[in-house]
Amino acid sequence: EPEVTQTPSHQVTQMGQEVILRCVPISNHLYFYWYRQILGQKVEFLVSFYNNEISEKSEIFDDQFSVERPDGSNFTLKIRSTKLEDSAMYFCASSVRVEAFFGQGTRLTVV
Amino acid sequence: DAKTTQPTSMDCAEGRAANLPCNHSTISGNEYVYWYRQIHSQGPQYIIHGLKNNETNEMASLIITEDRKSSTLILPHATLRDTAVYYCIAAPWDSSYKLIFGSGTRLLVRP
Numbered sequence: 001e002p003e004v005t006q007t008p009s010h011q012v013t014q015m016g017q018e019v020i021l022r023c024v025p026i027s028n029h030l031y032f033y034w035y036r037q038i039l040g041q042k043v044e045f046l047v048s049f050y051n052n053e054i055s056e057k058s059e060i061f062d063d064q065f066s067v068e069r070p071d072g073s074n075f076t077l078k079i080r081s082t083k084l085e086d087s088a089m090y091f092c093a094s095s096v097r098v099e100a101f102f103g104q105g106t107r108l109t110v111v
Numbered sequence: 112d113a114k115t116t117q118p119t120s121m122d123c124a125e126g127r128a129a130n131l132p133c134n135h136s137t138i139s140g141n142e143y144v145y146w147y148r149q150i151h152s153q154g155p156q157y158i159i160h161g162l163k164n165n166e167t168n169e170m171a172s173l174i175i176t177e178d179r180k181s182s183t184l185i186l187p188h189a190t191l192r193d194t195a196v197y198y199c200i201a202a203p204w205d206s207s208y209k210l211i212f213g214s215g216t217r218l219l220v221r222p
Binding site (some may be wrong): 044056091 | 149152155195198204208210212
């Protein structure tokens with residue numbers, strides 16, 4: 001069964017450092033998303049991406065965040081200068097239409 | 112997006128049907144009801160969706176009331192692996208949609 005793959009599974013970084021979270025969506029999917037979940041809290045929408053541009057972004061997705069689809073297979077989330085409060089599970093998802101497939105997540109720990 | 116209300120937690124015995132209710136009294140005509148679940152800290156998993164007709168797939172059944180103000184997700188023969196947080200989400204079906212996750216229902220399947 002096709003799946004969304006995220007790497008790394010766990011990333012530890014120092015405050016102020018840049019991180020790039022990587023995702024390989026399902027190959028024939030057209031819509032891509034990033035969500036995050038702070039420990040013990042709800043899953044929160046960050047950004048959606050279609051046709052090489054951002055479709056929608058939440059208030060969380062400020063200038064410190066960016067997304068890119070550098071080639072035909074990868075979808076990345078970059079955080080330019082990490083803060084302690086960026087510590088969370090980050091989930092990538094992709095879809096053709098209705099059913100969104102989520103990856104297993106990257107646990108980001110900012111120290 | 113319409114707000115949904117779910118019980119905080121439920122439990123059922125292994126092998127029995129699990130019936131998870133959801134209220135969405137302010138749902139609008141173009142909004143579907145989606146169900147996802149999250150097992151431990153894994154990525155959310157799509158289960159089923161519907162507009163107004165009852166739906167069934169290999170995982171579950173979805174019963175939507177005639178006035179569409181509430182729905183019930185039915186897992187016909189719950190197993191221990193169905194222990195998870197179940198999310199009911201009302202959202203329009205369009206080509207690039209975001210999912211707004213609430214707190215969901217924590218389902219515990221007892222041996």
